[in-house]
Amino acid sequence: MSEHQPLKRPIITLPFIVLSVIALVGLYFLALRFVNGMGFVTNLNSGYAWGLWVVYDVIVGTALACGGYALAITVYVMNKGKYHPLIRPALLASLLGYALGGLGAFIDMGRWWQFYNIFLPWHMNFNSVMLEVGLCVATYILVLFIEFSPAFLEKIGAKGLLKSLNKVLFLFIALGVLLPTMHQSSLGTMLIAMGYKVHPLWQTLHIQPLLAVLTALTMGFAVVVFEASFSAVGFRRPSETPLLAGLGKAIVGLLGAYLIIRFAEIILQGKLGLIFAGDLGSLMFFLETALFAFPLLVLLSPQRRQSGPYLLYAAVSMLLAGALYRFNAFLITYDPGPGYSYFPSVSEIMVTAGIVAIEIMAYLVVVKMFPVLHNADPA
Amino acid sequence: MKRRDFLKASLGGTAALLGSSAEARGNLEPAEEAIGMLFDSTLCIGCKACVSKCKEVNDMPPVPMGDETQYDAALDLSPKTLNVIKVYTAGEGTHKDQTEDGFAFEKRSCMHCVDPGCVSVCPVTALTRHPKTGIVAYNADACIGCRTCMTGCPYNVPQFDYDNPFGEIHKCQMCNQAGVERIDNGMMTGCAEACPTGATLFGTRKALLEEAQRRMTLKPGEIYNYPRGDVRNPDSHHEKAVPEYKQHIWGEKEAGGTNVLHISAVPFDKLGMPPLGERSYASISETVQHTLYQYLALPAIALAGLTYVVRRNNNDDDEGES
Numbered sequence A: 001m002s003e004h005q006p007l008k009r010p011i012i013t014l015p016f017i018v019l020s021v022i023a024l025v026g027l028y029f030l031a032l033r034f035v036n037g038m039g040f041v042t043n044l045n046s047g048y049a050w051g052l053w054v055v056y057d058v059i060v061g062t063a064l065a066c067g068g069y070a071l072a073i074t075v076y077v078m079n080k081g082k083y084h085p086l087i088r089p090a091l092l093a094s095l096l097g098y099a100l101g102g103l104g105a106f107i108d109m110g111r112w113w114q115f116y117n118i119f120l121p122w123h124m125n126f127n128s129v130m131l132e133v134g135l136c137v138a139t140y141i142l143v144l145f146i147e148f149s150p151a152f153l154e155k156i157g158a159k160g161l162l163k164s165l166n167k168v169l170f171l172f173i174a175l176g177v178l179l180p181t182m183h184q185s186s187l188g189t190m191l192i193a194m195g196y197k198v199h200p201l202w203q204t205l206h207i208q209p210l211l212a213v214l215t216a217l218t219m220g221f222a223v224v225v226f227e228a229s230f231s232a233v234g235f236r237r238p239s240e241t242p243l244l245a246g247l248g249k250a251i252v253g254l255l256g257a258y259l260i261i262r263f264a265e266i267i268l269q270g271k272l273g274l275i276f277a278g279d280l281g282s283l284m285f286f287l288e289t290a291l292f293a294f295p296l297l298v299l300l301s302p303q304r305r306q307s308g309p310y311l312l313y314a315a316v317s318m319l320l321a322g323a324l325y326r327f328n329a330f331l332i333t334y335d336p337g338p339g340y341s342y343f344p345s346v347s348e349i350m351v352t353a354g355i356v357a358i359e360i361m362a363y364l365v366v367v368k369m370f371p372v373l374h375n376a377d378p379a
Numbered sequence B: 001m002k003r004r005d006f007l008k009a010s011l012g013g014t015a016a017l018l019g020s021s022a023e024a025r026g027n028l029e030p031a032e033e034a035i036g037m038l039f040d041s042t043l044c045i046g047c048k049a050c051v052s053k054c055k056e057v058n059d060m061p062p063v064p065m066g067d068e069t070q071y072d073a074a075l076d077l078s079p080k081t082l083n084v085i086k087v088y089t090a091g092e093g094t095h096k097d098q099t100e101d102g103f104a105f106e107k108r109s110c111m112h113c114v115d116p117g118c119v120s121v122c123p124v125t126a127l128t129r130h131p132k133t134g135i136v137a138y139n140a141d142a143c144i145g146c147r148t149c150m151t152g153c154p155y156n157v158p159q160f161d162y163d164n165p166f167g168e169i170h171k172c173q174m175c176n177q178a179g180v181e182r183i184d185n186g187m188m189t190g191c192a193e194a195c196p197t198g199a200t201l202f203g204t205r206k207a208l209l210e211e212a213q214r215r216m217t218l219k220p221g222e223i224y225n226y227p228r229g230d231v232r233n234p235d236s237h238h239e240k241a242v243p244e245y246k247q248h249i250w251g252e253k254e255a256g257g258t259n260v261l262h263i264s265a266v267p268f269d270k271l272g273m274p275p276l277g278e279r280s281y282a283s284i285s286e287t288v289q290h291t292l293y294q295y296l297a298l299p300a301i302a303l304a305g306l307t308y309v310v311r312r313n314n315n316d317d318d319e320g321e322s
Helices: A014-036 A052-064 A067-077 A081-108 A112-119 A129-156 A159-189 A192-197 A205-234 A241-268 A280-299 A308-332 A346-369 B002-020 B049-058 B117-121 B148-152 B190-194 B205-217 B281-321
Strands: B035-040 B083-089 B102-109 B127-129 B136-138 B200-204 B223-228 B236-241 B260-263
Touching: A014 A081, A014 A346, A052 A081, A052 A159, A052 A205, A052 A308, A052 A346, A067 A081, A067 A159, A067 A205, A067 B281, A081 A112, A081 A129, A081 A205, A081 A241, A081 A346, A112 A129, A129 A159, A129 B281, A159 A205, A159 B281, A192 A205, A192 B117, A192 B148, A192 B281, A205 A241, A205 A308, A205 B281, A241 A280, A241 A308, A280 A308, B035 B205, B049 B083, B049 B190, B102 B260, B117 B127, B117 B148, B117 B281, B190 B200, B200 B205, B205 B260
Parallel strands: B035 B260
Antiparallel strands: B035 B200, B083 B102, B127 B136, B223 B236
């Protein structure tokens, strides 16, 4: 008997119906995008080549899907086996997040029918950070699928296959740690080539990859805490607070390291004045830094680390911080020069909302059909 | 114990990073026989003959003004416009080539960077720099439409046709793309050929840079014999008093330099040129990328370390459970 079990609840619920309406609206605008062109549904222009779809669906979306990555490091690399119960739901969220991130990249491709060129060796440009991201994300989606497949194999009772898979799974787990380290850092490296268009407070050149991977990890841990707290409340399951408290410690270390490096770069590069410039850049920087600092202050106290609500506040703040860091760098303070402006159109927002709705619906269906969540009572 | 193993493995990785760290890639050098253009803003009279000729050569429609198409009303680069003349005005806007109360013309088209950002960032090699001519060309058959080139171009030159469901990137390819091939056939670019004042000169980057440097040394007010067409073999000349040039040849050094050079009597930031230093962002990006990924050495070392640690920890778990 597996230690994981499907959640015995009805699939069609009121939230599920609401989500499917949002998904349908999103799919309608997505269809318009393919029939009439991207200009018909998006506000993209020559200055802002990347909008909500790239920045949210791909760049923020895959960082939000780093729960599997963060836990794989904790459980398999740091050998903290007690966190094992959290792994499967985290892997599922990662698989869905990355798969839909890949979909987001595809629908944003202006010449989507040629997408496979990125996999053809004679087309590859090994100087391109985008190539590394594309190949790495595609491979990681496969790796996540394999890592999560025991849940499917248990369900259909393929015991032989499951046993063989378990023998080689360590290789995929190792890849599942390496690949996100590679492409999550590269998503930061991508900002270097944009040069002056990226606000100096976010244009950190050589340390872009380090800041990107650190914030991706904090978002990964935050999303694990968030999901566990949420499923405890939403599905009225026993709280996993004692487990989450331990993760809180790791988060404190990551946030501390991130803030030290972030401020050291700003001070050493003489950019401190920009923080107090009183413009949009300094306002966004203050907001972003507050969102990073709040969870650090909350989780520094061992008492508060044991408190479910405090953990949840810290997690939400961290998710917003990591997302805002990416939005600030790629979009909000991004300035291609005078004469260009961008704000997503309603139809553009609806497509993104639809993708998020599909992601949540898929998560709900899978945890109700397959052994994903850990047994509430040890059998 | 296991944690120490991991730390050792990652330290090994860091040592390899520092040891094998690929040498910083400097800016690329100009192609040997780089072809380019020199735009002298002080000679431009804003007639837009170059804009019109560009459309004719590249088979692109004029941009209508309202419903009517009396002349090409293109205001900026677009999927229908690869070359455009823009105007700077300040105050009264009465004096040509004067920063205050003056006006000046500026040509906007691909600068054909010596170290092009678009070429560096394109994942599928749809953008290339010709090894001989230095022309930055585009291949729609390779392009996946990710538009990273647009984010990586300091001049916002590549234009994606968002209104076409099967759109592509449009940019100046120096009239040498398949089907046009003016340079290969010994001709000059359409815009340089059409320019009546020699404001847009054609030639090799080397010859054009020499011409620009010569103009920097001229005394304001003296008469200079300005060439038209190809700087190496001008169609004709005309005499004109030398303006007060700013001592700045745009494209000599900016972000590694460009094959299209600009000179002017009004500072370039007023003409809409971006704030660029001498180092190309492409060279920084590639240095970081190759330090991390040269021969995939670091990822391979990391994977070996991770596999070892994960396997050990996983086996322990099995023993504990059974």
